[in-house]
Amino acid sequence: MLTxxxxxxxxxxxxxxxxxxxxxxxxxxxxxxxxxGLRARPLRVFLSALGIAIGIAAxxxxxxxxxxxQEKLNRQLAALGTNLLTVSPGQTFFGEDSHxxxxxxxxxxxxxxxxxxxxxxxxxxxxxxxxxxxxGQTGGISVLAARLDLPAEVGATVVSGTWLNGATxxxxxxxxxxxxxxxxxxVAAGPDQRVWLGGQWFTVVGVLAPVPLAPELDASALVGxxxxxxxxxxxxxxxxxxxxxxxxxxxxxxxxxxxxxxxENPNEVEVSRPSDALxxxxxxDATLNALLLGLGGVALxxxxxxxxxxxxxxxLERRAEIGLRRSLGATRGQIRSQFLVxxxxxxxxxxxxxxxLGIGVTAAYATSQGWPSIVPVWAxxxxxxxxxxxxxxxxxxxxxxxxRMSPTEALAAP
Amino acid sequence: xxxxxxxxxxGPYIVELSGVDKIYAGGxxxxxxxxxxxxxxxxxxxxxxxxxxxxxxxxxxxxxxxxTDGTVRIAGHDIAELSDRELSAxxxxxxxxxxxxxxxxxxxxxxxxxxxxLLYSGVALGERRRRxxxxxxxxxxxxxxxxxxxxxxxxxxxxxxxxxxxxxxxxLLLADEPTGNLDSxxxxxxxxxxxxxxxxxxxxLIITHDRDIAAGLPxxxxxxxxxxxxxxxxxxxxxx
Numbered sequence: 001m002l003t004x005x006x007x008x009x010x011x012x013x014x015x016x017x018x019x020x021x022x023x024x025x026x027x028x029x030x031x032x033x034x035x036x037g038l039r040a041r042p043l044r045v046f047l048s049a050l051g052i053a054i055g056i057a058a059x060x061x062x063x064x065x066x067x068x069x070q071e072k073l074n075r076q077l078a079a080l081g082t083n084l085l086t087v088s089p090g091q092t093f094f095g096e097d098s099h100x101x102x103x104x105x106x107x108x109x110x111x112x113x114x115x116x117x118x119x120x121x122x123x124x125x126x127x128x129x130x131x132x133x134x135x136g137q138t139g140g141i142s143v144l145a146a147r148l149d150l151p152a153e154v155g156a157t158v159v160s161g162t163w164l165n166g167a168t169x170x171x172x173x174x175x176x177x178x179x180x181x182x183x184x185x186x187v188a189a190g191p192d193q194r195v196w197l198g199g200q201w202f203t204v205v206g207v208l209a210p211v212p213l214a215p216e217l218d219a220s221a222l223v224g225x226x227x228x229x230x231x232x233x234x235x236x237x238x239x240x241x242x243x244x245x246x247x248x249x250x251x252x253x254x255x256x257x258x259x260x261x262x263x264e265n266p267n268e269v270e271v272s273r274p275s276d277a278l279x280x281x282x283x284x285d286a287t288l289n290a291l292l293l294g295l296g297g298v299a300l301x302x303x304x305x306x307x308x309x310x311x312x313x314x315x316l317e318r319r320a321e322i323g324l325r326r327s328l329g330a331t332r333g334q335i336r337s338q339f340l341v342x343x344x345x346x347x348x349x350x351x352x353x354x355x356x357l358g359i360g361v362t363a364a365y366a367t368s369q370g371w372p373s374i375v376p377v378w379a380x381x382x383x384x385x386x387x388x389x390x391x392x393x394x395x396x397x398x399x400x401x402x403x404r405m406s407p408t409e410a411l412a413a414p
Numbered sequence: 415x416x417x418x419x420x421x422x423x424x425g426p427y428i429v430e431l432s433g434v435d436k437i438y439a440g441g442x443x444x445x446x447x448x449x450x451x452x453x454x455x456x457x458x459x460x461x462x463x464x465x466x467x468x469x470x471x472x473x474x475x476x477x478x479x480x481x482t483d484g485t486v487r488i489a490g491h492d493i494a495e496l497s498d499r500e501l502s503a504x505x506x507x508x509x510x511x512x513x514x515x516x517x518x519x520x521x522x523x524x525x526x527x528x529x530x531x532l533l534y535s536g537v538a539l540g541e542r543r544r545r546x547x548x549x550x551x552x553x554x555x556x557x558x559x560x561x562x563x564x565x566x567x568x569x570x571x572x573x574x575x576x577x578x579x580x581x582x583x584x585x586l587l588l589a590d591e592p593t594g595n596l597d598s599x600x601x602x603x604x605x606x607x608x609x610x611x612x613x614x615x616x617x618x619l620i621i622t623h624d625r626d627i628a629a630g631l632p633x634x635x636x637x638x639x640x641x642x643x644x645x646x647x648x649x650x651x652x653x654x
Contacts, residue, residue, distance in 0.1 A: 019496065020503035023536025033533070040521055324517040327478060328578075329506020329534035331499045407478040411513070 022331050034341025037314060038349075045346060048303075048310040052350025052390065053357055055300030056383045060358020061365075062292040064375040068366040071374045073278065080155045080213050082275040083250045087241040087261045090270045098268035099237045104261040108241055111260060113249035118153040119238035120144040120220075123228045125198035127174070127221045129184050133196070139183040143197060143221045144239075145228035146175075153242045154214040161189025161206035168205055169224025172197070172231065175206040177218040184221075197221060198232045213274040214242070300390065303350060308394035311343050315402045322402055323410030336403035343395020344388060351387025355380050426490070427451040428586055428617050429475050434484035436470050436640075444470035445481070446640045452619065454585070457612040459628040460621045462637035468621045469590060471637065475619065476509055476588050477501045489585055506534040510579030512608075514591035516571045518563040524550060524574045525559045531578040549581040550574070553607055569600030576607060580616065587611060589620045593627060605630070 025033070038045045087108065089098040101107075109117045125143040126135075150156065151163050164175055174197060176186055184195055186204055193204040202223065211217045228234035241261065245253040250273070258269040315322075322335055330338075359375050366373040429452040436445040445467050452458055462468050473479040474486050477493050486493045489508050493501060510531070518527050528546035529539070537545070547559055553573045563571055572592060579587055589608060593601030605627060612618040620631065628634050636644040 020491070020500050020507060022499050022503035022506065023534065025533070025536070026538065029533060029539065032539070036519070036522075040519075320515075320517055321519065324513075325534075326502070327476065327505060327509075327511045328531060329502050329504075331502040331534075333499075334502075334534065408473045411478070411517075 022329070022334075025334060025337075030337060030341055031345075033338050034345055037318065037338075037342045038345060041314075044310060045349065048306050048346055049350035049353060051303030051306040052300065052347055052387055053303070053354035055296055055298075055303045056351050056354025056387060057357035057361060058296035058299050059293055060355055060375060060379055060383055061361040062289055062296060063379040064358060064362030064373070065365050066289050067374040067376050067379075068362060068371045069369075072369075072371040075372065076212060077275050077278065080275070081244065081247075082273070083244050083247050084154065084213055084274055085243050085245065085250065085254055085257060086214070086272050086274060087243065087257050088239060088270050088272075089262075090268050098262075098265065099235075100239070100241065100261055100269070101264075102236055102238070105238055105241055107260050107263075108243050108257065111245070111253055111256060113246040113253055115244050115246060116149070116153055117241060117243045118147040118149045119241045120146050120150065120217075120222070121225070121228070121234060121237060122239040123198070123223070123232045123234040125228075125232045125234075127180075127184065127195055127197040127202075129195065131196045139180075141180045141183060141219055141221055143174075143223060143228075143232070144217075145225045145232075145234050146222040147225060150222070150242070151208075153244060154211055154217065156211045156214070156217060157209045158189075158206045159209045160187075161204065163206055164222070164224050170226040170230070171224070172200060172202040172227060173205045173224070174202040175208060175222045176204055177208050177220045177222070178210045179218040180221050181207045183219075195221070197223070200231065212278060216240070300386065304347075304390040304394050307343060307347055307350070307391060308398070310346065311339065311395050311398035312401075314342070315339060315398045318402075319405060319410045319413035322405055323407050323413070326407035326410065332403040335405075336399045339399035339402045340392065340395045343399065344391040347387040347391025347394065348384070351384045354387070355383050358383070426454060427487070428454045428456075428489050429619070430485070430487040431471075431474065432485050434474060434481045434486060436467075436474065436479070437482045444640055445474070447484070448637075448640065448642050449484075450635055450642055450645060452617060455612075455615055455617055456633060457609070457618045457631055458620070458633045458635060459631035460619065460635045460637060461623065461625065461628045463623060465639075466637040467640040468623075468637055470640070472588055472590050472619075472621050475586075476511060477504055502534070507582070508585050510582065510584035510587045512572070512576050512579045512587065512589040512592050514594040516563070516575045516595075518571055518574060518578075520564070521562055523560045523562055524555060524566070524577075527563070527574055528577045528581050531581040535582055545581055546577070549577045553577045567600065568596050569603050572596060572600070572604050573607060576604070576611075580611060583616075585617060587616050587618045589618065591622055592620065593622070593624065601627075 089100050091098055105117050105119050108114060121144060123143045123145055126138045127141050127143050148164060148169060164173060174195060176184065186193055186207060189204045189206045191203060194201045195204060208217065229236055254271055254273065257271045258266040262269045325335060362375050363373040432449045434445050434448045435443065437443045448467065448471065460468050460471055474481055475488065477488060480493065488504065491504060496504065525543055525546045528550055529542035532542040532545060550556060550559055553576055555570060555573050558566060558570060566574065592604055592608065596604060608618055608620060622628055634646045635642055
């Protein structure tokens with residue numbers, strides 16, 4: 001059964017032979033040898049990689065959720081426009097409430113880049129669910145006189161009923177903001193839906209959806225300008241002027257608005273850009289994000305320690321294998337790179353798993369919030385690069401120890 | 415009983431040890447003034463009780479360790495002049511090892527265990543596998559290519575280990591107690607395989623404490639307390 005191949009003409013090293021030189025391992029073999037140690041212990045690989053994956057997933061999730069929320073805001077701003085400016089009366093030098101001149105709207109409309117102007121005016125009237133409610137229980141709802149073009153200017157839409165029109169603006173008809181409708185117990189607009197407003201019954205003709213650029217409208221009851229002046233003793237002074245300017249001139253318009261609205265007392269005018277307020281609200285989340293990123297970083301470091309621990313144990317357990325490989329002709333460098341590659345692969349598995357997990361978390365959260373899902377490419381690439389750095393750092397010392405091991409001692413290990 | 419390569423008077427030596435001392439940390443002298451030489455193609459047994467220095471001798475010849483003093487020449491190279499990298503290359507190209515405990519990778523098929531014998535010679539994977547299959551057939555395990563070590567008997571495992579040692583056609587095959595973990599019939603089969611390889615031209619050095627096995631070898635070198643005390647080729651060696 002035994003067949004032998006006769007060894008023909010062995011090279012006869014009669015003279016001094018050339019110095020032996022080790023062969024280089026092909027990259028494919030380096031990966032194969034490095035991966036062999038992982039294939040032999042799948043459970044340990046899974047658990048070590050899981051530590052890294054959780055850290056990376058936490059960081060990707062934080063970045064992804066914050067990017068998704070930013071993207072949602074950007075889309076919202078793009079839809080609403082960032083060229084809306086509001087003008088409202090501030091206070092006089094003496095601390096008294098000021099009011100805008102009645103001509104403020106007209107004068108603002110004269111500014112060249114201004115494309116449209118509209119306004120609301122506070123009437124001072126109160127609104128109640130019915131005529132039995134006590135005087136003080138206003139629910140914080142203000143009654144405003146509104147121009148007919150208000151919804152178009154601020155991007156408001158009705159969820160029920162209709163907006164005021166030329167006919168209803170002179171009648172006891174009211175459109176409620178979303179919060180105001182809730183507080184007054186109004187579910188939907190209708191001819192039988194009435195509220196007690198300024199000592200008389202007003203019919204609710206419409207209910208607004210929340211208005212992101214003009215959140216003050218949410219807790220308001222809006223009536224027509226003529227009916228406010230006719231029935232509610234409205235003085236006719238606008239309290240908030242909403243104006244849109246050409247996008248590239250918004251800043252310039254903003255600078256002249258105060259002086260235009262109230263030339264006599266420009267210091268008594270407050271000008272703001274609602275889209276800036278929305279963006280600023282977003283920025284306040286940055287601190288929380290930094291905290292969460294820090295936590296993700298800690299998880300990542302703990303994961304790295306787990307990988308280092310796994311590698312140290314792996315080297316100790318595989319002394320016999322190291323000795324065998326040395327006897328088969330592996331150089332110290334080849335042993336070192338075997339364990340370094342093993343550590344890198346282990347971390348890489350964790351890193352890729354973590355990126356996928358982070359994408360999943362982002363997608364799930366963003367979908368639940370109705371946001372678009374965005375995970376920046378730099379975050380994914382950064383996550384993978386970070387795991388490689390961790391794998392290199394964690395595997396370096398064990399790999400050097402494996403390479404320094406004397407072949408005879410390694411072979412003597414059981 | 416002598417093989418094809420032995421007995422050529424004046425032929426070059428593949429192993430030359432002279433005045434080799436090995437003193438381990440703590441002052442234990444494992445070898446003291448040990449000397450011997452082996453010609454290309456010889457079949458030699460190193461025998462002696464445990465602690466006699468046999469394994470240290472094997473480590474010296476296998477270039478796994480360096481002597482504290484004295485000269486070791488393997489295939490013409492003075493190993494004192496070679497760097498650790500060059501010694502690795504020498505092991506990869508010239509020397510094959512067979513161990514008492516086989517040292518096969520668990521869960522890895524025979525063919526890949528054997529193919530690893532060529533890994534550090536820079537042979538491509540396909541060619542490694544092809545030659546591994548050929549060598550496994552040569553040692554009578556052509557039907558066990560895809561079996562993992564735990565599916566093989568002890569004798570078969572040692573045959574796989576021998577195949578791994580010889581897949582790169584080494585000039586020198588070192589076997590450290592190759593039958594130490596085997597029952598007598600498996601052990602006899604493994605010995606027969608080693609003799610067969612020797613007949614094919616490979617220089618084979620077997621370390622054993624089993625005198626029955628040693629008795630079947632054409633040349634025996636006996637060791638005691640770190641010295642070569644008798645060499646059947648040169649007669650009794652006087653301690654110097």
